[in-house]
Amino acid sequence: MVTLYWAEDGAFPPGDRGLAYGDGLFETLRVDDRGAYLQAFHLDRITRDAERLRIPVNRAELERALQQALERYADLYRGKNWVLKLTLTRGSGGRGYRPTPELQPNLLISHAAMPPLAPVTGVVADFSRVPLTVNPLFSGIKSLNRIEQVMAASELQDGVFEVLMANAAGHIVEGTRTNLFIETDDGWRTPPPDSLAVMGVMRRFALERLRASGEVVHEAPIMLEDLLASSCRGVYLTNSVLGVVSVRTLAEQDLPVTGRLATICGSTPTTD
Template identity: 65%
Template sequence: MFHLYWADEGGVPAGDRGLAYGDGLFETMSVTGDRPPLLAYHLDRLSRDAGRLAIPAARSELEKVCSQALARYSGHYGARPWVLKLTLTRGSGGRGYRPEPGIQPNLVISHSTAPAPADTDGVVVDFSRVPLTVNPLFAGIKSLNRLEQVMAARELRGEIYEVLMSNRDGHVVEGTRTNLFVRSGDAWITPPSATLAVAGVMRRYVLDRLHTAGEEVREAPLSLVDLVGERCQGLWLTNSVLGVVSVRNLAGHDLPVDQRLATIVGSPAILD
């Protein structure tokens, strides 16, 4: 169904469309031992969004490859957390933007050590100077087109853990690698899915957990006052590898920090 490449054995062909045009998508998932807690969520998104891009990738085949990868790499890490990455491209072939009919997708499997956990006392965050543009046709897809995030991530210096990106309407949408949740009044607020460059699997899991817990949740645009105004009871970053991270300072403004969202969601090590 697709050409499979193990990154530690060699790269994809030079004519790969993901390399040439960003014509593909990817997933990065946290693994403890041989268990990726959010595997089902990752496979759901990868197969669904591949369909949106008209890249053939059956969920069952992706699941088989994940099983192979877990068996292949889990022994390198023992009980330590690590990261499994799947990069799916449309394949190789076709001069210019138009792909050749019937080309087979390429799937590249790689792995790496997990990043250090964030400070439980909260992290320092700033605003990015790089604007975020989201094409409605591709909203939420974790595609290989991440140049805006790359440029924004260059602003991460010193103790700055993350920078938040805003769209042309001035609404704060997401971080370079994280989605956002704000506690305001009696509700949790997160930017609407249609405005997101990446709709993270951890975001989806957090929403599921909040709904299960009977919490009020709203998808609504976030302005500056929502984040640093007196109604803000906390700001959290979410990412499937980083988990749920509290923000203690945003662009010089101290924010309240507590573990209520992490408590509702649970530890990434035991997510099902």
């Protein structure tokens, strides 16, 4: 059984393994008066990834905690969008890195105001100097181990929305907080799942919408030249809080902006 903590109470145990070792997961959900956007997708991911990390947690209890949070904070944000964060850790205890079998998971819940949305005219992006390393055993997991993204995000300058990170093979994989899609003359392309540090829920939603619309989609490596080629019809970043974001300038090169992926995705569902 998971132990629930509310961030505003300030009672989270200092010996928690998430604080000590990044031994845990997190989900960040956009919320409005109707509920949490892509709630089922978020619950799918955190439950699946907890199983991959052998953190014993039940989807039903996570869903109950999420519903408690929606009810607890509803009056604070009536009529507004806001952000709910779930941080799940293995718990407190164990000697050094080695966890003990009897650990009980901890769930820390916090909330924040909605950040500004990106303009529909597109954003400015650049490339990061920080390489992205993905252990194949943990690819796609939204774990608390995000130091590469932290260091890459420190490169952000005023006016730059995101920096894109490349792996050792030179493939452009994702942003510090976003997944990547490009539209080309041959259809859509997004990096393959095993290359991803984080397999975003908005990425999953966009893939489902593209395929349901009959679009050709390739999950394949993306090189720098693919992004800047004349055959590129658009570069998009996806994020579960911010939705679909068009890139209008990448590394000081102007890109076409049609907003087509946002149009295909349409409105993002809440509790379905």
